[in-house]
Amino acid sequence: MNLEVIIKKSIKGSRHHQKELYALLAKDLYGLAKRYSVDNPQAKDYMQDGFVKIFENLHIYDASMANILTWSKTILINTILSDKRKKTIPITGMELIPETYQNADENRNPFESDDSRITELIDALRLLPDHYRQVINLYFLDGWNHQEIADQLNIKVGTSRSLLSRGKQILLSKINLKTKTHESKAI
Amino acid sequence: MNQKRYNQRDKIDQLLGSDLDVDTAWNDFGKQKRRKRPFLFWMFGVLSILVLSVFIYTTIYPPIEVGNSENDSDIMADNNSTDTDGNISLSQEEAISDENLTNIKADYNSTNADGHISLTQEEPILNKNITTVKADYNSTISNGKISLNQEDTNSNNNQGEKFSKQDINQTVNKNDQIVRLSDNTTNRIINANKAKGKTELKDLATNTYQNTPQGKQTNITNNNKGENGETNLDNEQKLPFSEMTSLSTNLEKEIAKSESNQPTRTLAHTKLKYSLLPLIQLSELKYDSKSQLSILPQASAANTKLDQKSKYSLSLYSGIGTFTRSLSFSEDNMLQQRRLDNVKPLLSHSIGIGINLELTDKIYLESGLSYTNNISRIRDIIQQTVSSQQADDILIAFQIRDGVSQNIFGTATVDNIEVVEKTRFQQYKSLSIPITLSYAQPINNRFRVEFGVGLQYALLQSVVGETYNSVESIGEYRPVTDYGYKTSNHFEFRTHVGLRSYISKHIELGVRTTLLSDIQSRTSSLSDFEDRFNSYNISVHMTTHF
Numbered sequence: 009m010n011l012e013v014i015i016k017k018s019i020k021g022s023r024h025h026q027k028e029l030y031a032l033l034a035k036d037l038y039g040l041a042k043r044y045s046v047d048n049p050q051a052k053d054y055m056q057d058g059f060v061k062i063f064e065n066l067h068i069y070d071a072s073m074a075n076i077l078t079w080s081k082t083i084l085i086n087t088i089l090s091d092k093r094k095k096t097i098p099i100t101g102m103e104l105i106p107e108t109y110q111n112a113d114e115n116r117n118p119f120e121s122d123d124s125r126i127t128e129l130i131d132a133l134r135l136l137p138d139h140y141r142q143v144i145n146l147y148f149l150d151g152w153n154h155q156e157i158a159d160q161l162n163i164k165v166g167t168s169r170s171l172l173s174r175g176k177q178i179l180l181s182k183i184n185l186k187t188k189t190h191e192s193k194a195i
Numbered sequence: 196m197n198q199k200r201y202n203q204r205d206k207i208d209q210l211l212g213s214d215l216d217v218d219t220a221w222n223d224f225g226k227q228k229r230r231k232r233p234f235l236f237w238m239f240g241v242l243s244i245l246v247l248s249v250f251i252y253t254t255i256y257p258p259i260e261v262g263n264s265e266n267d268s269d270i271m272a273d274n275n276s277t278d279t280d281g282n283i284s285l286s287q288e289e290a291i292s293d294e295n296l297t298n299i300k301a302d303y304n305s306t307n308a309d310g311h312i313s314l315t316q317e318e319p320i321l322n323k324n325i326t327t328v329k330a331d332y333n334s335t336i337s338n339g340k341i342s343l344n345q346e347d348t349n350s351n352n353n354q355g356e357k358f359s360k361q362d363i364n365q366t367v368n369k370n371d372q373i374v375r376l377s378d379n380t381t382n383r384i385i386n387a388n389k390a391k392g393k394t395e396l397k398d399l400a401t402n403t404y405q406n407t408p409q410g411k412q413t414n415i416t417n418n419n420k421g422e423n424g425e426t427n428l429d430n431e432q433k434l435p436f437s438e439m440t441s442l443s444t445n446l447e448k449e450i451a452k453s454e455s456n457q458p459t460r461t462l463a464h465t466k467l468k469y470s471l472l473p474l475i476q477l478s479e480l481k482y483d484s485k486s487q488l489s490i491l492p493q494a495s496a497a498n499t500k501l502d503q504k505s506k507y508s509l510s511l512y513s514g515i516g517t518f519t520r521s522l523s524f525s526e527d528n529m530l531q532q533r534r535l536d537n538v539k540p541l542l543s544h545s546i547g548i549g550i551n552l553e554l555t556d557k558i559y560l561e562s563g564l565s566y567t568n569n570i571s572r573i574r575d576i577i578q579q580t581v582s583s584q585q586a587d588d589i590l591i592a593f594q595i596r597d598g599v600s601q602n603i604f605g606t607a608t609v610d611n612i613e614v615v616e617k618t619r620f621q622q623y624k625s626l627s628i629p630i631t632l633s634y635a636q637p638i639n640n641r642f643r644v645e646f647g648v649g650l651q652y653a654l655l656q657s658v659v660g661e662t663y664n665s666v667e668s669i670g671e672y673r674p675v676t677d678y679g680y681k682t683s684n685h686f687e688f689r690t691h692v693g694l695r696s697y698i699s700k701h702i703e704l705g706v707r708t709t710l711l712s713d714i715q716s717r718t719s720s721l722s723d724f725e726d727r728f729n730s731y732n733i734s735v736h737m738t739t740h741f
Contacts, residue, residue, distance in 0.1 A: 056224050
């Protein structure tokens, strides 16, 4: 069925068409929610909350501005961040690393690799503390810049940079540690 | 974000979300409530609609009140009799409300050779509403004059009096029988016979009592006025045809005074007071016992109270409910944003004493002293460092040299952190003077619905508790008073709907839903944000009438 018709009928409250739209978007949004959550039940909660917002705001969706998937993901990200803001965990022990390292870090996206490594990276990402996970997600995967991240998370731009850099280090160290462990077991 | 990164993201999301069972997730989504409103929000709305409906109903169909002459449903009777040289003038007005769809009009004029009898009767009866039956009787006999005007308006809706059948037999010269009305519940057969000096008139309206001696209670009072003072119509000389006819029973729609020492109930336009009980006894009305003649309603506390028309009353009340608040601030005030996100209004309760001044039967002014306490809560899940220790093999640095990334491990201090939940409560107290103009509408002899609007002025206000100290969730708080809340001079809009009931002659119990809404901010003008409350209360009132 035509996506435009599905959206229009969904706006009018047709449960059948809402279900079709839900099925169309659910897996992508669930995947996104997984990136931001520590476990799958939390990811599912985020996804459902995101769908509530999506259906509530579907009437303002403009197809000429973005496709429905991109728009829905933006809604879901904002929903997740809004929820996170309410349960903000303090940033403690944060040390700014030298600027020379930062730019080098930011230019290299660890997620630009093959699928098997991506799965490992996401698993490791979900083990990171919230602040690191959010910034890495927003910067490397969702394409936000530091200013946008800082505004959204109520932190300074420098803090955002530091979180990204430190988070990436921890993420890679976890991956390397895992690789080392595998290698030592093999020996 | 460039397209390449978009594609990478979508690819990752699809990969991660591939294990989702969409149907199950959709079913879960259907069960999820989209919006939750507080229980009291709905209860307040439902109660308001209910009370408003009762109010509208009682306004459209006003109830009958004993002793209230302004009520259209009252049965009224005016009798004038003249007992000078055998001249009797009698007029009667009655209000009849029946359940029938019948309009009746009848005019009778008859003249007797020995004198003259003129009888005019007009009876419109309307269903569900007030039915008016009018009858004018003018009769003159040779040895005197009898003038009788009768106008009936009977109400059966609440009086409980049923006109199952009504016959009027009047004996005049010829044995003419006129059937005026025949329907389900009202039949009137009038036989007009003209005979020598004999007039027989039977109005079986009163036979209703014979037919239904244990019928519903009715509120009718007959009062007569005679030029020479009080007149008892059981006196044959004063009402010459009363012996042979049941004309007297035509007047006896009710007994003003029952045997059980109940107070006499009079109507505003009543000119004379006397009991028609003797007339009924003379008119062959057979009752099993005199107690069955007590067709007046038992004098309820409400009736008694209404008659007393007390001016002042004192109320004690206590209520509980919830409230909402609106914090408004500039966009860069992140601290208040955090408060707005995390503060949850919990409870609102109030107690007070009220002094009521009754302006009319239904309108009264209410004031007094009211104490209100609104309680809110903030709850945070924060990380707390509980201890620190040295640990080896910790990643302490990361560097890229000559394009090669390098992790540097070493010994570092590690914080042991635990996640704790911290809860803080705030209390917003105020001592106020409410001024409310209220309207109370009786819905029956016992209950009244009321509605009121007014203002509430806070004499004293205080804030107790702590709230966030900073934008960051680090578990630090400071007193709410630091934020510039006012200590007095605060106005609130106040409105209520409720139900009241007399539980004794002087004491009334009531339940109210009250809405209090801040007209102005609770913070001072120097504060960089505004805070307004709307509270909903359900309260119990006990009112003592003096």
